[in-house]
Amino acid sequence: MNLPPLAAIRVFEAAARHGNFTKAAEELGMTQAAVSYQIKLLEERVGSPLFLRLPRQVVLTEIGARLAPATTEAFEILRAAFATTRESADGILTIATIPTFAATWLVPRLGSFQMENPALAVRLKSGREMTDFVRQEADVGIRSGTKEWAGLVCHKLFQANFTPMLSPALAASIGGVKTPADLLKLPILDPSDPWWNIWFSLVGIEKPALRGDLRNRLGDQHLEGRAVLAGQGVGILTPFFFQPELQQGQLIQPFDIVGSSEHAYWLVYPEARRNVPKIRAFRDWMLGQLGEATA
Amino acid sequence: MNLPPLAAIRVFEAAARHGNFTKAAEELGMTQAAVSYQIKLLEERVGSPLFLRLPRQVVLTEIGARLAPATTEAFEILRAAFATTRESADGILTIATIPTFAATWLVPRLGSFQMENPALAVRLKSGREMTDFVRQEADVGIRSGTKEWAGLVCHKLFQANFTPMLSPALAASIGGVKTPADLLKLPILDPSDPWWNIWFSLVGIEKPALRGDLRNRLGDQHLEGRAVLAGQGVGILTPFFFQPELQQGQLIQPFDIVGSSEHAYWLVYPEARRNVPKIRAFRDWMLGQLGEATA
DNA sequence: ATGATTCATAAGTACCCCTTATGGATCATA
DNA sequence: TATGATCCATAAGGGGTACTTATGAATCAT
Numbered sequence: 338m339n340l341p342p343l344a345a346i347r348v349f350e351a352a353a354r355h356g357n358f359t360k361a362a363e364e365l366g367m368t369q370a371a372v373s374y375q376i377k378l379l380e381e382r383v384g385s386p387l388f389l390r391l392p393r394q395v396v397l398t399e400i401g402a403r404l405a406p407a408t409t410e411a412f413e414i415l416r417a418a419f420a421t422t423r424e425s426a427d428g429i430l431t432i433a434t435i436p437t438f439a440a441t442w443l444v445p446r447l448g449s450f451q452m453e454n455p456a457l458a459v460r461l462k463s464g465r466e467m468t469d470f471v472r473q474e475a476d477v478g479i480r481s482g483t484k485e486w487a488g489l490v491c492h493k494l495f496q497a498n499f500t501p502m503l504s505p506a507l508a509a510s511i512g513g514v515k516t517p518a519d520l521l522k523l524p525i526l527d528p529s530d531p532w533w534n535i536w537f538s539l540v541g542i543e544k545p546a547l548r549g550d551l552r553n554r555l556g557d558q559h560l561e562g563r564a565v566l567a568g569q570g571v572g573i574l575t576p577f578f579f580q581p582e583l584q585q586g587q588l589i590q591p592f593d594i595v596g597s598s599e600h601a602y603w604l605v606y607p608e609a610r611r612n613v614p615k616i617r618a619f620r621d622w623m624l625g626q627l628g629e630a631t632a
Numbered sequence: 633m634n635l636p637p638l639a640a641i642r643v644f645e646a647a648a649r650h651g652n653f654t655k656a657a658e659e660l661g662m663t664q665a666a667v668s669y670q671i672k673l674l675e676e677r678v679g680s681p682l683f684l685r686l687p688r689q690v691v692l693t694e695i696g697a698r699l700a701p702a703t704t705e706a707f708e709i710l711r712a713a714f715a716t717t718r719e720s721a722d723g724i725l726t727i728a729t730i731p732t733f734a735a736t737w738l739v740p741r742l743g744s745f746q747m748e749n750p751a752l753a754v755r756l757k758s759g760r761e762m763t764d765f766v767r768q769e770a771d772v773g774i775r776s777g778t779k780e781w782a783g784l785v786c787h788k789l790f791q792a793n794f795t796p797m798l799s800p801a802l803a804a805s806i807g808g809v810k811t812p813a814d815l816l817k818l819p820i821l822d823p824s825d826p827w828w829n830i831w832f833s834l835v836g837i838e839k840p841a842l843r844g845d846l847r848n849r850l851g852d853q854h855l856e857g858r859a860v861l862a863g864q865g866v867g868i869l870t871p872f873f874f875q876p877e878l879q880q881g882q883l884i885q886p887f888d889i890v891g892s893s894e895h896a897y898w899l900v901y902p903e904a905r906r907n908v909p910k911i912r913a914f915r916d917w918m919l920g921q922l923g924e925a926t927a
Numbered sequence: 928a929t930g931a932t933t934c935a936t937a938a939g940t941a942c943c944c945c946t947t948a949t950g951g952a953t954c955a956t957a
Numbered sequence: 958t959a960t961g962a963t964c965c966a967t968a969a970g971g972g973g974t975a976c977t978t979a980t981g982a983a984t985c986a987t
Contacts, residue, residue: 340642340707340710340711340714341714342943343638343639343641343642344638344639344943344944346638346710347635347638357964358964358965359963359964359965367944367945367946368945368946368947369964369965369966370945370946370947370948370965370966370967371944371945371946372965373965373966373967374944374945374966374967375944375945377966377967378944381904383714383717383718383721384718384721384722384905384908385721385771385905385908386765386766386769389766389767389768389769390766390767390964390965390966391767392952392953392954392964393952393953393954393963393964393965394964394965395964395965398769399769400717400720400721403713403716403717403720404713404714404717407709407710407712407713408710408713410709411706411707411709411710411713412635412706414702414705414706414709415635415641415702415703415706416635417702418698418699418702418703418706419635419636419678419699421698422678422695422698422699423678423679425695425698426678426679426680426695427679470681471681471684471685472684472685472686473684474681474684474693474694476680609676610679613679613680637974637975639974639975652933653933653934654932654933654934662975662976662977663976663977663978664933664934664935665934665935665936665976665977665978665979666975666976666977667934668934668935668936669935669936669975669976670975672935672936673975685933685934685935687933687983687984687985688932688933688934688983688984688985689933689934690933690934
């Protein structure tokens with residue numbers, strides 16, 4: 338069963354509702370001639386007249402009258418579906434983010450975003466894989482990398498610096514950390530991390546003898562940070578992620594020297610959607626937050 | 633609230649149902665590229681992706697999944713509506729006919745048509761006004777006129793002949809009708825009918841002195857025929873309409889001479905619908921009936 | 928490694944659909 | 958009765974959408 342042309346059905350629906358071709362044309366934003374044309378088309382397809390042409394008015398035929406309510410109902414369903422879709426699509430912001438960033442920076446600040454955008458619901462998808470906007474449902478992504486990506490708008494959030502950190506208790510256990518070499522007395526969380534060699538090289542120590550279990554690979558800087566906070570060892574972390582803990586003294590950054598990786602963290606989203614309101618709102622909020630923090 | 637392009641919605645519905653652009657394209661009779669194009673169009677209109685493009689398959693996104701059932705439902709409604717419409721339109725034959733023809737010829741024979749076309753229901757609309765297929769709901773019309781009409785297929789049914797008729801009792805009341813002049817002794821139903829002058833002229837009598845009340849204008853040959861049958865007077869009638877009564881002797885046609893009007897009775901229907909099955913069926917049956925009657 | 932399958936994209940074209948313009952018919956008003 | 962307003966039908970013509978074709982990329986199977 339093939340439906341008649343949908344454009345014709347739509348015109349018929351409006352014309353039946355108004356009982357007037359001219360008014361239907363106005364509603365649909367087209368000319369009266371176009372309505373007349375489409376109705377005629379539909380009548381030929383259906384095989385019988387749908388309207389009786391009375392002087393200065395049109396009236397549904399029996400068949401037209403039977404058809405009209407069904408078409409109206411169908412279009413109501415479509416209108417409702419697409420209306421709520423638009424709302425829900427506009428009302429839910431899905432952020433695909435690196436777990437560390439989510440836990441240390443984003444989640445604590447989401448309250449502020451919600452305050453500014455009470456109509457927006459936020460959904461987080463944190464995962465290690467790089468956000469692929471074609472294969473995953475996400476509005477914006479937070480990822481790390483060395484350069485920008487084609488097809489995406491990329492806002493550089495911060496550089497992935499790193500420096501050793503430890504808990505005050507652990508530092509006290511050896512009478513405080515005065516020189517980089519002091520760190521070698523303490524257990525190192527994840528000694529396999531290449532950042533260690535880079536950092537020690539910066540302070541003049543090549544091939545440091547790191548104490549610690551090579552199997553300690555928590556795999557995620559956020560988890561490593563929790564271990565450091567618990568005093569389980571020294572970690573090499575990105576200061577940006579642990580600003581509150583550093584300020585409150587729960588964590589110590591013994592040296593100002595930071596290593597600089599070529600990686601940076603980025604906020605990204607498809608170029609085609611750069612003007613979607615919820616995406617603009619999130620971008621503006623996020624860049625604002627970073628601006629305040631650095632200012 | 634403006635709906636996205638309906639063509640795109642239709643494609644989306646099929647694609648969602650199949651979960652496969654290629655299959656949807658087959659169902660819709662178009663190429664896979666066209667499906668891809670329409671889905672992309674719809675996604676841009678909606679403002680968010682509707683499918684996730686996974687390797688060798690597509691999967692509905694959350695928004696797509698919410699949209700899909702509604703679209704399917706809407707199209708089901710439309711499909712059902714137009715399917716039953718087609719059936720019902722095909723199943724009811726509406727005949728707009730002159731009352732006389734309906735009463736004297738058509739109705740007595742409709743049983744035969746029903747036997748041949750058990751699936752067709754017949755609806756009669758008898759009225760004096762000429763059938764206007766634009767302003768009235770009718771599939772075929774029976775009308776009288778002098779020539780064919782533009783835009784309509786016209787089958788000439790018979791010429792509107794006329795000749796005096798009366799009941800046997802009335803004829804006996806004056807010892808039988810032997811010559812046309814005998815008729816002048818009897819009351820004439822509707823002496824104002826112009827057919828009288830024409831007929832008497834044919835038999836050599838100019839300006840006949842007709843007895844009868846000028847106000848007797850029944851207006852319809854069928855009603856006049858009933859009055860003649862009741863013996864109320866002489867009528868000038870079309871033999872075609874009263875064949876059964878003539879054969880059974882309820883009515884007498886005293887003279888073979890018939891007047892011939894330029895009017896004829898026609899079966900007509902819009903040219904554009906000449907091949908609609910129910911119309912073909914009726915035309916074939918009707919012409920067949922007339923052929924038998926004259927043969 | 929090769930072919931099959933699936934979707935995306937670019938280019939080009941056909942034709943549908945709409946607009947413009949006009950006419951016919953009816954109704955209202957002077 | 959004439960004149961204007963309203964409403965729909967129709968013809969002509971152009972623009973643009975929505976196809977098709979062709980090709981590419983990615984994945985999966987053999």
